[in-house]
Amino acid sequence: MSALPTDEDTQFEQAAALLADASNLLFVTGAGISADSGLPTYRGVSGLYEDEDAEDGLPIEVCLSGQVFRSQPALTWKHIRHIEAACRGAEPNAGHLAIATLERRLERVWVLTQNVDGLHAAAGSRNVIAIHGDVHELRCTACAWRAHVDDYSQLDPALPRCPSCAAVIRPDVILFGEMLPMAALRTLERELERGFDAVVTIGTTAVFPYIAAPVQQAKFAGRPTIEINPANSEVSALVDLHLRIGAAEAMTGILAALERRWAET
Secondary structure (H helix, E strand, O other), X not given: OOOOOOHHHHHHHHHHHHHOOOOEEEEEEOHHHHHHHOOOOOOOOOOOOOOOOOOOOOOHHHHOEHXXXXXXXXXXXXXXXXXXXXXXXXXXXXXXXXXXXXXXXXXXXXXXXXXXXXXXXHHOOOOEEEOOEEEEEEEEOOOOOEEEOOOOOOOOOOOOEOOOOOOEEEEEEOOEOOOOOHHHHHHHHHHHHHOOOEEEEEOOOOOOHHHHHHHHHHHHOOOOEEEEOOOOOOOOOOOOEEEOOXXXXXXXXXXXXXXXXXXXX
């Protein structure tokens, strides 16, 4: 005797029905998708601070700002190290892997992520717009030196400096008060102009206009929209389907439901 379908099973089938005919998908992800990899859901530049100030007595947004980095880089680096330490050793979870699988199966899949943990790329996704950067990418503040590092264990614990010119280096992430990277914005604009058959948001509050915009655009165009988030967000009232469960469980269920549909065709 087969088990009766659960509410989640029904929602997975509903999501699969919305996505079944899509060949172009956009996933918009936030901290929630990395929660199942053991990373905290955090505020700021993938920081680790829920509603409290940094231990230095300053708001974390100040410590992790471009202005403070220019005047007190060691202070900013201190807190960036906290971020990297939380990411260290984390592996992609089933949510990341499901998205990478869909990229291989479908004509065109892109990920717009606010996360700086690099887990989408580690899962095998190639079309990733890391709009806030990646803590594993380093660059010099004075010359063209750049490098990718797995972690910060080999960096100067006080203040990392460029091996080429001795200037201070920094992670290639967006600090508070800094502009978003133009290359990433151009890629996002280009892909949004091409259009997507459906948009799925995962684990993001969507408080930034550039994160909510793809959902709004899809809604205006009559394209399916899905949200995976235990809580409400700025786009919850817009989406066609809201799955109030974790990212890994949701994406595993949706992918399985899609594969059943594909097997039947």
